[in-house]
Amino acid sequence: MIKKIGEAGKVALMAGMLAGTAMLAGCSPAPAGQAQKKTEFNIGWSIYAGWMPWPYAQQAGIVKKWADKYHIKINIVQVNDYVESVNQFNAGKFDGVTVTNMDALTIPAAAGKDTSAIIMGDYSNGNDGVLLKGANSIAALKGKQVYLVELSVSHYLLARALGTAGLSLSDVKTVNTSDADIVGAFSSPDAQAAVAWNPQLSVMRGQQGVNQVFSSAQVPGEILDLLTVDTATLKANPDLGKALAGIWYETMALMKRQDAQGKAARAAMAKLAGTTPEVFDNQLKTTFLYDDPKAAVAATGSPSLVTTMTRVRDFSFSKGLFKGASSADAVGMSFPGGKTLGEAQHVTLRFDDSFMKMAADGKL
Structure with missing residues (x-):
């Protein structure tokens, strides 16, 4: 469920890994917090059932509603090649991107880009x-x-x-x-x-x-689909995280409804994905959506996430995706509650449940 790589994408991915060699050889990544406060943001996405709520939310005015609330502008930008969307995030062209847990680890995080996963969107349950x-x-x-x-x-x-x-x-x-x-x-x-x-x-x-x-x-819960945001950008602009969480959970609430409005929303998502409502609904049956923020918070704080990410990082290291690294610990990860995996001084992938908690507590 990494979505698109191909030969060109693979070359770009390898370039990104090579760029991360210096960091993994011993240089610490730049600390979060150096980004500027700003008012306009770009979020990249690519076609996949679990990510279709984002373009639909833009089409339906939900993105504008939440962006206006926080006096910012959010552009939801489609990229036809999935890995290219992640590479563009890695290069700073996007402030956030829809990405799997493995790719968040092996592309931006492994290259030294401090990345925060702020929305646990779904896991592949047969997709x-x-x-x-x-x-x-x-x-x-x-x-x-x-x-x-x-x-x-x-x-x-x-x-x-x-x-x-x-x-x-x-x-x-x-x-x-x-x-x-x-x-x-x-x-x-x-x-x-x-x-x-x-x-x-x-x-x-x-x-x-x-x-x-x-x-x-x-292998439920192992292939996760996330929304990640540049950590420094998020630290300088926390309202972006609040708006994105608001967009996601409002769209989720509409999407799961079984009335005419819910059906219309799913049909619109199907059209945006280039498929039929019937096919899209079948894809949703094999997608475990975290439509309840409380469930998403629980999943992000669960010990099983650490177990999953241990498997994922060990596989990634074994395939040479931590270029220049001497061990799987080279790319550090942090989890809610202060838990870390790998080198604490090299944490570049953070599972941040704070915005999901705000949604769960009705504090957005």
Whole structure:
């Protein structure tokens, strides 16, 4: 559920990792708090079921409502290539971006950009899957080429799937394929296995003779979709965090309604995603949305998040995504309650529940 990488995105990602080498070799990242106070902000997003509330909120006037409340302007900006959106955030072109937990860690945080995850949006509960033609077991993947977006949560999901059958990534050969090309690539008779996310997953799964042998529903809570914001920008402009939380939870409340208004909102999101309301609703069934801020706060403060991020960072380190690092501890993370993972002096990914708490307490 990393959304788009491809060859160009992979090159950009590798460039970002190389840029992070100096930090991981021993230089501390610049401290948060050096950003300027400002009134206009840009938030990047890309198409995925769990992120469609953001463009809908802009279309419906919810973004303007909350931005006006705090006397700021928020632009919700679509980027067709997911990894490019994260790279643009990393480069400072966006103040915030929709991103998975793994990519928040391996792209901005690993490059030394102090990043705060302020909204726990959802987790993939079947939106990502491992597909196989002509067989129906994970063990049958051994020796096969597997088409996927390399160095992504698809890669992570494959590793988790193989582990359940006593296999490892060395037992397969991965073929790096962009999300834009993976449906076509998998339709070739030569392609026997793939890992993908929705909407591509549902299209590929519908091909004749294809079986889904593993999905993210079997590792619930491990593939997380977040809204992250530059920590320094957030510190200088806390009203941005308040407005974004207000936007998210107002949109969530509307989205989950089963009346005509809720149905219309979901249909509008489907249109923005380029799909039908029926397909979009099916994608939502495999997306566990944290539509209640209290539930999001609880999930962010749960010990299971630390366990998940330990798995994710260990996998990322094993794949060389912490370029120049001597251990998985090189990129530090902080969690609510003062908990840290990795080097406390190198914390560049922060799970910040303060704005979700404000929403839960009705203090926005």
